[in-house]
Amino acid sequence: MMNLQKRPWIQVPLILAVFVLLTVPAWAEPPVKNVIMMIGDGMGINHITAARISLEDGAYSQLNIDTMPYTGFSINFSNNDLVTDSAAAATALATGFRTDNKRLATLPDGTPVKSIMLMAKERGFSTGIVATVKITDATPAAFLVQADSRSFEKTIAEDILKTETDVLLGGGLDVFGANPFTKEPRTRSLINQAIQEGYTYVFDRDGLMNLEVTPDLKLLGLFMGGDMSFEITRFNIEPTITEMTKRALEVVGQNPQGFFLMVEGSKIDRASHSNTPAEMIGDLLAFDQAVGVALDYAKTHPGTLVVVTADHETGGFGITSGDPSGDVVNYGWLSTGHTGAMVPVYAYGPGAECFTGTMQITEIPVKIGKLMGITDFPAIIEVDEVEVTN
Numbered sequence: 001m002m003n004l005q006k007r008p009w010i011q012v013p014l015i016l017a018v019f020v021l022l023t024v025p026a027w028a029e030p031p032v033k034n035v036i037m038m039i040g041d042g043m044g045i046n047h048i049t050a051a052r053i054s055l056e057d058g059a060y061s062q063l064n065i066d067t068m069p070y071t072g073f074s075i076n077f078s079n080n081d082l083v084t085d086s087a088a089a090a091t092a093l094a095t096g097f098r099t100d101n102k103r104l105a106t107l108p109d110g111t112p113v114k115s116i117m118l119m120a121k122e123r124g125f126s127t128g129i130v131a132t133v134k135i136t137d138a139t140p141a142a143f144l145v146q147a148d149s150r151s152f153e154k155t156i157a158e159d160i161l162k163t164e165t166d167v168l169l170g171g172g173l174d175v176f177g178a179n180p181f182t183k184e185p186r187t188r189s190l191i192n193q194a195i196q197e198g199y200t201y202v203f204d205r206d207g208l209m210n211l212e213v214t215p216d217l218k219l220l221g222l223f224m225g226g227d228m229s230f231e232i233t234r235f236n237i238e239p240t241i242t243e244m245t246k247r248a249l250e251v252v253g254q255n256p257q258g259f260f261l262m263v264e265g266s267k268i269d270r271a272s273h274s275n276t277p278a279e280m281i282g283d284l285l286a287f288d289q290a291v292g293v294a295l296d297y298a299k300t301h302p303g304t305l306v307v308v309t310a311d312h313e314t315g316g317f318g319i320t321s322g323d324p325s326g327d328v329v330n331y332g333w334l335s336t337g338h339t340g341a342m343v344p345v346y347a348y349g350p351g352a353e354c355f356t357g358t359m360q361i362t363e364i365p366v367k368i369g370k371l372m373g374i375t376d377f378p379a380i381i382e383v384d385e386v387e388v389t390n
């Protein structure tokens with residue numbers, strides 16, 4: 001044994017070594033504390049182009065999305081189809097696994113898998129969902145539940161509440177058991193159950209905007225019986241996606257450890273299924289405003305990563321001719337369904353440079369997980385840990 005008393009020269013490096021050991025964890029802290037993942041459902045690059053052209057300066061206009069410094073492409077086919085549906089694509093974005101169409105966070109053989117959002121929750125992050133369709137719809141649901149089919153809506157609603165997600169904002173009053181006229185919860189409804197478990201329930205824009213954000217607030221806001229309206233025909237009682245995003249950030253942003261918020265511009269897809277450009281562009285511009293809110297938040301809250309992407313393209317939309325002023329634009333649609341096109345990925349914040357080039361859709365949450373310090377992702381769920389809806 002070395003006697004340190006007799007060798008004082010060795011004490012300095014030793015003390016330094018101990019100091020380094022003690023301080024390494026601080027240096028090795030994951031770069032990302034907050035994640036705002038934003039999904040434009042069905043949002044292809046031509047949809048974005050059309051939304052940009054629709055603004056005042058025509059093709060010279062700039063969307064908030066256009067200001068994001070890092071961009072890439074996502075290859076999004078599903079396990080059993082070149083053209084993915086929203087369930088398989090959401091599963092890929094939420095869990096890092098490719099699966100068959102219609103499946104929510106389950107592998108083709110039924111094995112349940114865990115979303116990055118649920119893993120973040122387990123590690124003490126706050127979590128939140130904002131959507132403009134029912135919160136039981138495929139994209140939000142894949143982040144919260146595991147099901148063999150996206151159509152098991154009632155069970156999906158029950159399972160969503162079990163996750164104790166801090167913020168749930170969107171449509172879906174009917175399945176959660178509200179009276180369709182008064183929007184008050186029925187006695188034995190899921191909304192009442194949520195209230196008993198500590199959620200604050202709001203059902204209109206005033207309720208959401210006037211709400212006092214308290215430190216332990218858990219927020220359930222359901223604003224329409226089914227999906228919310230398109231932006232251009234939105235009722236005044238419905239909040240905008242931007243308002244929902246702002247409120248969600250106020251709630252989840254209170255957690256000093258950080259948060260994972262998913263915001264879906266859900267109805268870009270719906271409008272593209274019906275080949276109606278006015279609705280599509282209205283919802284895309286509304287989504288882009290919510291992206292602006294997310295970017296503003298990230299600029300004032302270091303450690304916030306914003307990733308904007310789409311699950312797939314819908315409609316095979318394309319601009320065929322026109323004037324750069326945007327006064328004359330001719331366009332066409334290839335389909336009333338989804339297409340197999342690659343979709344864009346945009347990133348801002350720490351680690352944003354990881355989202356460049358052409359990537360598989362499943363890589364997106366894995367990259368996010370690594371940046372958050374969640375390294376045991378993607379993850380299969382042990383069978384006794386969860387009940388799969390089948």
Ligand SMILES: [Zn+2]
Binds near residue numbers: 042269338
């Ligand atoms: Zn669709």
